Amino acid sequence: xxxxxxxxxxxxxxxxxxxxxxxxSGFTFSNYAMHWVRQAPGKGLEWVAGISGSDGRTYYxxxxxxxxxxxxxxxxxxxxxxxxxxxxxxxxxHYCARGDAGAFDVWGPGTMVAVSS
Amino acid sequence: xxxxxxxxxxSGSPGQSVTISCTGTSSDIGRxxxxxxxxxxxxxxxxxxxxxVTKRPSGVPARFSGSKSGNTASLTVSxxxxxxxxxxxxxxxxxxxxxxxxxxxxxxxx
Numbered sequence: 001x002x003x004x005x006x007x008x009x010x011x012x013x014x015x016x017x018x019x020x021x022x023x024x025s026g027f028t029f030s031n032y033a034m035h036w037v038r039q040a041p042g043k044g045l046e047w048v049a050g051i052s053g054s055d056g057r058t059y060y061x062x063x064x065x066x067x068x069x070x071x072x073x074x075x076x077x078x079x080x081x082x083x084x085x086x087x088x089x090x091x092x093x094h095y096c097a098r099g100d101a102g103a104f105d106v107w108g109p110g111t112m113v114a115v116s117s
Numbered sequence: 118x119x120x121x122x123x124x125x126x127x128s129g130s131p132g133q134s135v136t137i138s139c140t141g142t143s144s145d146i147g148r149x150x151x152x153x154x155x156x157x158x159x160x161x162x163x164x165x166x167x168x169x170v171t172k173r174p175s176g177v178p179a180r181f182s183g184s185k186s187g188n189t190a191s192l193t194v195s196x197x198x199x200x201x202x203x204x205x206x207x208x209x210x211x212x213x214x215x216x217x218x219x220x221x222x223x224x225x226x227x
Contacts, residue, residue: 045163047216059214102150103169104163104208105168
């Protein structure tokens with residue numbers, strides 16, 4: 001079974017940093033692009049960042065560019081999201097998702113990031 | 118990149134059909150066939166229903182179908198069932214390695 005499980009969500013103060021992880025299993029991780037998608041409380045989905053499977057090219061939404069860094073360790077089947085200079089508007093459930101055929105076909109259960117003083 | 122436009126709500130009775138629209142621009146839906154739809158029940162992760170406009174992943178019932186015309190994509194749910202009550206989101210590739218979601222539609226089964 002193809003599974004994704006996020007971890008690392010926490011309550012952090014504005015301006016702080018957090019590193020999210022996403023452990024993948026049940027598929028050849030290096031063959032797929034991976035993404036982070038977030039959902040603020042009571043709001044819709046927002047694509048945050050993506051990374052290609054093999055060459056590690058990265059892509060970001062304008063709202064996080066320069067503050068967030070997506071990376072992956074194919075030897076450990078793990079995706080990461082380093083989040084710096086966090087703002088209140090970054091408060092959201094953060095999902096990792098597998099990319100395939102232009103869609104997000106496998107999702108994790110999500111991890112909550114709360115930014116508040 | 119602006120979000121795609123979806124109606125905030127839709128409804129139908131069991132057995133009926135309902136169509137949810139998703140309007141973008143010539144830079145996203147109008148240019149690419151990477152249009153997908155997701156179902157999300159409260160407190161759960163989204164689930165892929167439709168990809169590349171019309172295709173269904175294995176396990177998704179044939180009651181769910183997708184289409185596209187110009188800058189607008191649509192999701193049709195036929196033979197509505199109680200378990201179809203959920204939030205539905207469209208998504209499109211928007212070029213330059215950027216993806217955009219719709220604001221979501223809450224589907225109520227009356």
